[in-house]
Amino acid sequence: MSRAPRKDGIANREKILVAALRTLQRDVTAPMAVVAQEAGVGAGTLYRHFRDRNDLLAALQVRSISMVLALVEEILSRDLSGIDAVHEFLVRTVRHGPDLFLSYHGAPKTSDPEYLRLEKGVWDGVHEFVVHGIADGTLRADLTAHDVIIFGSLIAVPLPGVDDWPAVAGRQIDLFLAAARAG
Amino acid sequence: MSRAPRKDGIANREKILVAALRTLQRDVTAPMAVVAQEAGVGAGTLYRHFRDRNDLLAALQVRSISMVLALVEEILSRDLSGIDAVHEFLVRTVRHGPDLFLSYHGAPKTSDPEYLRLEKGVWDGVHEFVVHGIADGTLRADLTAHDVIIFGSLIAVPLPGVDDWPAVAGRQIDLFLAAARAG
DNA sequence: GCTTAAACGGACGATATTCTCCGGTATGGT
DNA sequence: ACCATACCGGAGAATATCGTCCGTTTAAGC
Numbered sequence: 001m002s003r004a005p006r007k008d009g010i011a012n013r014e015k016i017l018v019a020a021l022r023t024l025q026r027d028v029t030a031p032m033a034v035v036a037q038e039a040g041v042g043a044g045t046l047y048r049h050f051r052d053r054n055d056l057l058a059a060l061q062v063r064s065i066s067m068v069l070a071l072v073e074e075i076l077s078r079d080l081s082g083i084d085a086v087h088e089f090l091v092r093t094v095r096h097g098p099d100l101f102l103s104y105h106g107a108p109k110t111s112d113p114e115y116l117r118l119e120k121g122v123w124d125g126v127h128e129f130v131v132h133g134i135a136d137g138t139l140r141a142d143l144t145a146h147d148v149i150i151f152g153s154l155i156a157v158p159l160p161g162v163d164d165w166p167a168v169a170g171r172q173i174d175l176f177l178a179a180a181r182a183g
Numbered sequence: 184m185s186r187a188p189r190k191d192g193i194a195n196r197e198k199i200l201v202a203a204l205r206t207l208q209r210d211v212t213a214p215m216a217v218v219a220q221e222a223g224v225g226a227g228t229l230y231r232h233f234r235d236r237n238d239l240l241a242a243l244q245v246r247s248i249s250m251v252l253a254l255v256e257e258i259l260s261r262d263l264s265g266i267d268a269v270h271e272f273l274v275r276t277v278r279h280g281p282d283l284f285l286s287y288h289g290a291p292k293t294s295d296p297e298y299l300r301l302e303k304g305v306w307d308g309v310h311e312f313v314v315h316g317i318a319d320g321t322l323r324a325d326l327t328a329h330d331v332i333i334f335g336s337l338i339a340v341p342l343p344g345v346d347d348w349p350a351v352a353g354r355q356i357d358l359f360l361a362a363a364r365a366g
Numbered sequence: 367g368c369t370t371a372a373a374c375g376g377a378c379g380a381t382a383t384t385c386t387c388c389g390g391t392a393t394g395g396t
Numbered sequence: 397a398c399c400a401t402a403c404c405g406g407a408g409a410a411t412a413t414c415g416t417c418c419g420t421t422t423a424a425g426c
Contacts, residue, residue, distance in 0.1 A: 042375035
């Protein structure tokens with residue numbers, strides 16, 4: 001039998017992910033040694049948890065997309081009108097911005113199959129919002145899930161140098177919804 | 184008296200900028216040696232034209248923003264309605280995408296004063312579009328230059344992994360304009 | 367408690383990147 | 397044509413980063 005995982009191992013993995021997020025969001029080229037230091041662990045520990053730099057970047061992306069998927073499913077479980085669902089999706093994506101690390105931060109998009117699977121889940125969920133919204137008459141008939149996902153991806157990551165991104169993104173969301181609304 | 188600049192010097196500087204654009208757009212972390220090779224010059228030549236890596240990145244950003252400013256001024260010189268001017272600005276910004284290298288590519292935003300001066304010029308020009316458009320009744324009264332510039336910045340750089348960005352961005356522009364239109 | 371496997375830290379070898387230096391070459395001025 | 401000088405290429409010293417190894421520490425199972 002294999003033993004139960006050690007709690008210091010689990011805690012360190014978590015500390016590394018948190019530190020890597022903060023550090024690499026600010027600068028994708030930050031050396032691994034800096035990530036390790038920020039996490040308060042040795043370099044060896046970092047490399048034991050993540051085979052190499054790419055593995056760490058992939059883990060951050062998987063973690064991010066799974067957060068987005070969770071959010072999509074939570075919205076689906078409520079029974080909102082189409083336009084409210086899209087609004088919630090966009091607002092909450094922006095709100096999660098600080099916890100997300102996606103390819104737009106300059107890292108190459110991972111080809112991890114787990115990532116692709118989760119990404120497809122997000123796609124399907126948003127598709128459901130949109131179809132429902134067209135049926136219930138709250139969204140214009142030619143709106144697509146593609147439109148919403150592209151826009152969401154654009155505002156998910158703060159534009160460098162812009163203060164108060166939530167407010168700025170909120171304004172862009174309002175404009176987008178004005179265009180997406182039926183009629 | 185100083186001599187006229189040598190033409191091989193001027194040509195090499197240009198070759199370096201073109202190669203750096205292509206190479207660093209694809210991967211901001213590409214080593215200087217790769218840029219030099221792509222440009223077909225030696226490393227020494229590269230460093231003679233650009234003090235160091237940051238200087239090269241700054242030069243690319245200055246070049247980019249000045250292209251955008253040129254475009255803004257060209258639009259101002261014509262006498263378009265407000266909404267047409269905004270449309271032109273957005274479409275042409277996307278069309279220039281492949282020639283642009285801005286901080287959203289992962290490089291830190293330069294603090295070069297020349298860059299900031301040009302950026303302000305872009306701001307002022309777009310402000311003029313918008314004020315004019317509100318006055319002529321083609322743009323909604325609460326639209327701001329800020330709204331347009333933020334949106335333009337978002338779509339200027341292709342989202343990684345998206346095919347046919349011009350088409351996708353074009354669709355986002357249509358949605359934006361639907362929201363920006365008066366009435 | 368005691369044993370044992372799992373996890374840790376940080377020094378270290380291998381590799382990659384940056385930037386400099388200098389012998390040689392092409393160009394502008396006369 | 398010839399000189400003076402601005403420019404070139406690429407080897408290589410200095411530095412930075414990656415990823416591994418191993419003696420030590422910590423936690424799980426009994």
